Amino acid sequence: MTLAVYIGRFQPPHRAHVDTMLSALERHARLLVLPGSADLARSVKNPWSAPERVRMIRAALAGAGADLRRVRFAPLPDEFDAALWAAGVRVAVGTPDAVLVGCEKDATSSYLRWFPEWEADSAPVTPGLNATDLRRAYFTGEPVPDLPDAVWAALGAFRQTRTFRRLRAEYTAVQAERSRLAGATLPLREVRHCHVAGGHVWLRRRTGPIGRGLWELPGRWLDLGESPPPGARVFGHPSRSLVLPGVAHVLLSDGGGEAVPLAWALARPRQFFEDHHVILRRLLGSPAAP
Structure with missing residues (x-):
């Protein structure tokens, strides 16, 4: 059959x-x-x-x-x-x-x-x-x-749910951010920190309309012309970012954030922003840079 x-x-x-x-x-x-x-x-x-x-x-x-x-x-x-x-x-x-x-x-x-x-x-x-x-x-x-x-x-x-209203606000914010970044050099680059110790991982909650309330690895965008940190693991899949194509340079280091039980975090991929849960899994399974 x-x-x-x-x-x-x-x-x-x-x-x-x-x-x-x-x-x-x-x-x-x-x-x-x-x-x-x-x-x-x-x-x-x-x-x-x-x-x-x-x-x-x-x-x-x-x-x-x-x-x-x-x-x-x-x-x-x-x-x-x-x-x-x-x-x-x-x-x-x-x-x-x-x-x-x-x-x-x-x-x-x-x-x-x-x-x-x-x-x-x-x-x-x-x-x-x-x-x-x-x-x-x-x-x-x-x-x-x-x-x-x-x-x-x-x-x-x-359409009658609170989730729809949140996503509609996110849609408006994504479009506004794309307009703001029109003409920017692509892909955009960011540095993120993955700190795991004592059965915990340090994460940060997003507060803006894009991904509001989701967990992310702490980090920041790199300035134009700023070199990525040496030794970082690179994650640059074309579909990873919601706004515009972006590359994450991830360091196994402390970047602040809140200590979250690692087992709890690994069991909840749908509470993470973009590909941050995949990054966490990949780093824990293969910490050496490719």
Whole structure:
């Protein structure tokens, strides 16, 4: 029985996503959906948790008459490292007898070429339809087209929550910061400190509208022309930053902050800003600079 695999962030699940799943179910016996960014905090880029996205997709598929007994979901964490992420995908799929469903529309779809052992099942591209534009419309109060009825209902309910109001304020702040930094030399550079001792890690709570209340590694932005500190571990994945592409130079040193039990922090990735939980895990697992 052929297994079709469909990877995406589905933020939110739109008509083309659901049509692709329905088409895959017509051609293959089973469908495995891997909702990505499952371990990241809510943000304007990832507003909905993995369980919320799974419920929306299941409801949309059921509304279209799909047999949900043939559909399985396995939320996929981000690693901000192509090789580690691809390894996680292979573990989630668990078989070499799979078909990878998707459409290569831009650089974010390049992962479709990372699994040569799987047959490719290309889905058609829907011109002008992408989740980035749908999120922009959602947070600015514009009509949000191309959503299945079940997804539209879920987003309408979410709009009534305090979480939506926080994310809408974050969206406004992100756009303002991008305008302020227009013309800046990219990527932006920052220095962060990872201090672990006595079963604790030193963290700082964010207070501004971008990532309000989330934990981060203490640090600061580097001034223009300022050299990064020697011996720092570099984290520069293109998708790590919410505002503009940024590179973190991380030192294993004391940079202040609040002592937080390390085990508690490691168990709560969705309470960390951007990729800071991934940085913490990576440093604890491999402290030597690459």
